[in-house]
Amino acid sequence: xxxxxxxxxxxxxxxxxxxxxxxxxxxxxxxxxxxxxxxxxxxxxxxxxxxxxxxxxxxxxxxxxxxxxxxxxxxxxxxxxxxxxxxxxxxxxxxxxxxxxxxxxxxxxxxxxxxxxxxxxxxxxxxxxxxxxxxxxxxxxxxxxxxxxxxxxxxxxxxxxxxxxxxxxxxxxxxxxxxxxxxxxxxxxxxxxxxxxxxxxxxxxxxxxxxxxxxxxxxx
Ligand code: AMP
Numbered sequence: 001x002x003x004x005x006x007x008x009x010x011x012x013x014x015x016x017x018x019x020x021x022x023x024x025x026x027x028x029x030x031x032x033x034x035x036x037x038x039x040x041x042x043x044x045x046x047x048x049x050x051x052x053x054x055x056x057x058x059x060x061x062x063x064x065x066x067x068x069x070x071x072x073x074x075x076x077x078x079x080x081x082x083x084x085x086x087x088x089x090x091x092x093x094x095x096x097x098x099x100x101x102x103x104x105x106x107x108x109x110x111x112x113x114x115x116x117x118x119x120x121x122x123x124x125x126x127x128x129x130x131x132x133x134x135x136x137x138x139x140x141x142x143x144x145x146x147x148x149x150x151x152x153x154x155x156x157x158x159x160x161x162x163x164x165x166x167x168x169x170x171x172x173x174x175x176x177x178x179x180x181x182x183x184x185x186x187x188x189x190x191x192x193x194x195x196x197x198x199x200x201x202x203x204x205x206x207x208x209x210x211x212x213x214x215x216x217x218x219x220x
Contacts, residue, residue: 007113031085
C-alpha cells in the first residue's frame with residue numbers, strides 16, 4: 001500500500017505518519033528525518049543539503065530524487081510505504097510518478113493534513129524531538145508534553161529543538177511550503193486519491209479519522 005502525506009510544517013504530519021505507518025506495518029519514509037540523518041553522518045547528500053536546510057528552503061531536487069529512488073526500490077518497501085515530506089514541489093511529484101511507474105506501483109491515497117495557518121508557528125516553535133535516531137518521537141511543550149520534562153516517553157533519551165524550528169526560520173519554511181508544496185494539493189486533487197483531513201484537533205481523534213479515511217480510500 002503506497003500512501004503520501006501532504007501538510008504544512010507544524011501540521012502534525014510527523015506524529016501522525018509515525019503512528020499510521022506503525023499501524024499499517026509499512027515503512028515511514030520521512031524526507032526531513034532522512035536528510036537530518038545524512039547531515040549527521042556527513043554523507044555527500046548531507047553535506048550538499050545542510051546549507052539549504054539551515055536557510056529553511058528546499059534542498060535541490062536531485063538529492064531527494066536519488067535518495068527516494070534508492071529507498072523505494074529496496075526490499076523494505078516491497079509491501080508499500082508511507083511518504084512524508086517527499087515530494088515537496090511539482091518536479092519531485094513528476095519524478096515520483098516516473099519512479100512508481102518503473103517499480104509498477106500506484107499511489108493509493110494522498111492525505112492532505114490541513115491546519116489553520118495561525119496555529120502553525122506555535123506548533124513548530126514548541127516542538128521537541130527525541131535525539132535517539134532510532135526513535136525520533138516528536139513532542140510539544142504545550143500540546144503534547146513528555147511525562148518527564150526534556151526526556152522522551154518512548155526511550156528516555158533527551159529531547160532537542162531542531163535548528164530549523166527556531167522562530168527566525170519558521171516564516172521562511174511556511175512561505176516555501178505555500179509557494180512550492182501547496183500546489184501539489186491541486187496536482188493530486190485532479191486524481192481521485194486525495195483525502196483532506198482536518199488536523200486542528202486532538203492527535204488521538206485525528207489518528208482515528210485518518211485510519212477510517214485510509215480504510216475507505218485504500219482498504220488499509
Ligand atoms: P521537514 O523535517 O520535513 O520539515 O524538513 C526539514 C527540511 O529538510 C526542509 O525545510 C527542507 O530544507 C528539507 N527537505 C525535506 N524534504 C524535502 C524535499 N522533499 N525537498 C527538498 N527539501 C526537503
